[in-house]
Amino acid sequence: MANQYDRNPFAEEEEVNPFANNNTGSVPAASNSRLSPLPPEPVGFDYGRTVDIPLDSDRSASQNLKKKEKELQAKEADLRRREQYVAFATYLGLVLCLFWNIIAITTAWIKGEGVTIWLLALIYFIAGVPGGYVLWYRPLYRAFRTDSALSFGWFFMFYMLHIAFCVFAAVAPPVVFKGKSLAGILPAVDVLSGNTLVGIFYFIGFGLFCLESVVSIWVIQQVYMYFRGSGKQNELRREAARGALRAAV
Template identity: 30%
Template sequence: MHLQERKKKAIKRLTRGIHPVYLMAENNFPPLPGFIPVKPCFYQDFNEIPEMHRTMCKRLYHLWILNSTTLAVNLIGCFAWMCGGGGATNFGMSIIWLILFTPCSYVCWFRPIYKAFKTDSSFNFMAFFFVFMAQVVISIIQTVGIPGWGVCGWLATITFFGTNIGSAVVMLIPTVMFTAVAVLSFIALTRVHNFYRGSGGSMSKAQEEWATGAWKNPHVQQAAQQAAVGAVQGAAHQQEYSSAPDYDYNYDNQM
């Protein structure tokens, strides 16, 4: 029992200085209930982001949550639009917006900026800028609210007040949320761009990373994880053996 306790304490002491990414490699996002057969697809831990970038990365994550929530509220607004006599096309399109753009926005622009802040990768910064500029344009279109596009923007909401005031009031909620997403997205794009330019990033640096393959190296990451875990286990076993009592039996005296 004493050896087991010493072993646990040794492992805890040795792993205290190792970064969590090496100790918890299992995917944890999105957090799904255990009864669902689908498992999380990504590993996400803001503690692995350098402290100077962590706040900005969290704000972009909150922006993604706001965007996804807005698409869900837009679904309700389009349902009220349909119930008020606006037709089923917008409601059907709102379902597509929610199902398609919620995971795509996470994969296409949040994951690149997450990796960019984590590894200071110019390639991932460029990927974020390219996709997020499209996200800003889409947010502006959603704010405008072209009828038939499945979004409750200002144009669709204001024109529907003459048809059904109750439905238009419900539509006004996602309209305001789309406006907030568009404004915050533009601010976020500007701030990330200013930070990237101020840190010495450039297109040539991103091209160099692409040419050398430095923007992704899963084999190196896996080897580092295995080496860290192996070092912990090896040191723990070594300490266990060194702490075990060494009995020196003298068989000649016993005989």
């Protein structure tokens, strides 16, 4: 008969912590196991904090700004120089057109067209070459050197007359002596039927006047864009208003 104190084989064994300290008498128990709270910190948004900006960054920024300013000035100077060179090329083109016009009219005079058209061609050359230099090329040169609004206005006024003359000469309508005093397209077609050589000379003059007109239109467009971008347009208006007021007074 089994003993009533026998061990139950299905009973769970008591778990023993091997790391537990059974010698409670040697180590005193802690009175309070909780940590002490941290002291409160003041709330701030760092409005009073100073930020040190190095002076080297300011110097480098100013140096970069000056460098860019110098680059813009160099580009502006190159633009002025290019426009001035092309304008001088149109002046030389005008000289070439008027000189070739004399040659073409001389051939027509030799073939029996009369001396009057040759005299007119000579007058065009004598009046046009110094007139173009004094009336529009020199004011443009002075305007680029001094940035004078009046010089720009003077150039625009007479350079438009120059373009109008070149376009008129390229067409050469029969207004003055049937238009044969200018080597344009209309007299070229007219004289080609009578003399082929004279017609070829007139056609060459027509091509030169057309080329001069196209380049001159490009020049006045570029100069006007520079004039408008530099702010000289408002200055010219103010000077014109002052001149009108003085004339009225």
